[in-house]
Amino acid sequence: MQTAIDIEALGFDAGAHLLVKHALLDVPVGASVHVTGRSPGWDAQLAAWCRAQGHACTLSATDSGTVAVVTRGGAAAGRWRDALATGRSAIAAPDAVAAQAQPRWGLAARGATVEAGSPEMYFRLDRKEEVWTPRAADLYAQAAAAQWDPETAIDWHAEFTLPDVVEDAVVQVFTYMIENEEAALVVPARFLGQVHPHYREVQAVLAVQVADEARHIEVFTRRVRLKGREPGLSTAGGQASLKTLLDETDFSVAGFLLSVLGEGTFVSLLQFLHAHAPDPVTRQIARLAARDEARHVAFGMLHLAERLEHEPALRVRLANAVQARNDALSATSGLNEEVFDALVLLAAGEFTPAAIARGYTRVQELMRDMADGRQARLEKLGFTSDAARDLSALHTRNFM
Known part of the structure; x- marks a missing residue:
């Protein structure tokens, strides 16, 4: 069954990405969501957002307007693809305590996914x-x-x-x-x-x-x-x-x-x-x-x-x-x-x-x-x- 959403006249500078993000959560990795909209330039904004998030986006013209097919990327997609989970992927169990804390975790909550590019913070007592x-x-x-x-x-x-x-x-x-x-x-x-x-x-x-x-x-x-x-x-x-x-x-x-x-x-x-x-x-x-x-x-x-x-x-x-x-x-x-x-x-x-x-x-x-x-x-x-x-x-x- 095809998942489709219409963001209507809502622009990506006004929160349309939340609707797309929510729709993608309901489909598995590799599945697609069809998106339509009426806001000026919405399709270009969607494509840029997808690149940043690590999702594939294909735009096609139809008689009724542009349709975007957004294919959900992997769990480590987009800006998170180089991130390290301080309480999940790095450690065996949720909220488990690591033998050594990493500088790249910084001030993040234990268990949070730390975005790639976050500054490293060094604490002397890190073991x-x-x-x-x-x-x-x-x-x-x-x-x-x-x-x-x-x-x-x-x-x-x-x-x-x-x-x-x-x-x-x-x-x-x-x-x-x-x-x-x-x-x-x-x-x-x-x-x-x-x-x-x-x-x-x-x-x-x-x-x-x-x-x-x-x-x-x-x-x-x-x-x-x-x-x-x-x-x-x-x-x-x-x-x-x-x-x-x-x-x-x-x-x-x-x-x-x-x-x-x-x-x-x-x-x-x-x-x-x-x-x-x-x-x-x-x-x-x-x-x-x-x-x-x-x-x-x-x-x-x-x-x-x-x-x-x-x-x-x-x-x-x-x-x-x-x-x-x-x-x-x-x-x-x-x-x-x-x-x-x-x-x-x-x-x-x-x-x-x-x-x-x-x-x-x-x-x-x-x-x-x-x-x-x-x-x-x-x-x-x-x-x-x-x-x-x-x-x-x-x-x-x-x-x-």
């Missing part, structure tokens, strides 16, 4: 093994569902008054945490722009981590200024420790140092702060931030577990990175003394000798808990118990 975890999509969905609004999630109007020495301690701890969260924002932000868009789930996880850290910096800063205070002390040792994170160029190693070791340790710190917070605002902030940080640790662990499964030798590089960071910071003072004293005071609950003794003991317990947590995560990544213990002990005294 699946460098960035991937199969759980990335799940982690992003969880993170998106768990986002919270600082304005409504925290009761900024809660009434409380702390002794000056306690308020100063809170301010110092949050001052310290702000600069650490700045590092935790900058590191994933730097890598975010280097990940090929083909690995969009990883992009999404990094993007939401950046959003989390921005929110933490906002609420920590608001808590610092809540009672009219200015930020406290930032030390050279703390800055030097964080700079080593910013200097790491390897995605997996940076994630290991930041998320598995640093942010994992920070989860313990936030839980400690939640348990010993002297006011409801600090307690709420610590609980919400700890929940976010735990997700960041989860991504780091899942990514590294995936990569280590295929590249066991990576453990040597990870261990060397911990040692190198320890060596680089050997001349620094480690944890800000003001921060340590502030934590002791917050854990004490009051300014008496007996309470301070209890606070000091609790901070020592916190540090042991941090070390045990690091060791457990390292063992989960395949390090021996002895190696995990030694590496945990080498982690920066600045916690992050």
Whole structure:
């Protein structure tokens, strides 16, 4: 049965090609559609369109006017004939993830057909093994569902008054945490722009981590200024420790140092702060931030577990990175003394000798808990118990 359409007086500069394209979709490759029309020059416009699309077009004159016979070209016809499908022909299954993303895919959606002649775009992190975890999509969905609004999630109007020495301690701890969260924002932000868009789930996880850290910096800063205070002390040792994170160029190693070791340790710190917070605002902030940080640790662990499964030798590089960071910071003072004293005071609950003794003991317990947590995560990544213990002990005294 012959397929025929009449485009009437509709010109190709006004959308007639849509009618022809739709008609061709209803016939198999190699079959023809007969086209008639009345717009001035429609037949020449049709012929030009067909050449661009890779369809054959034969024009013939009849008593009633020109008839065009358009024969449908192959699936890779016309301007698409040299294109590469990023999720179909290049990969076994729709939306499957390629082992290496190609520059010619550019910013195209995974699975899209990329037109020949599109510009090549180079992303440094273009190999699946460098960035991937199969759980990335799940982690992003969880993170998106768990986002919270600082304005409504925290009761900024809660009434409380702390002794000056306690308020100063809170301010110092949050001052310290702000600069650490700045590092935790900058590191994933730097890598975010280097990940090929083909690995969009990883992009999404990094993007939401950046959003989390921005929110933490906002609420920590608001808590610092809540009672009219200015930020406290930032030390050279703390800055030097964080700079080593910013200097790491390897995605997996940076994630290991930041998320598995640093942010994992920070989860313990936030839980400690939640348990010993002297006011409801600090307690709420610590609980919400700890929940976010735990997700960041989860991504780091899942990514590294995936990569280590295929590249066991990576453990040597990870261990060397911990040692190198320890060596680089050997001349620094480690944890800000003001921060340590502030934590002791917050854990004490009051300014008496007996309470301070209890606070000091609790901070020592916190540090042991941090070390045990690091060791457990390292063992989960395949390090021996002895190696995990030694590496945990080498982690920066600045916690992050």
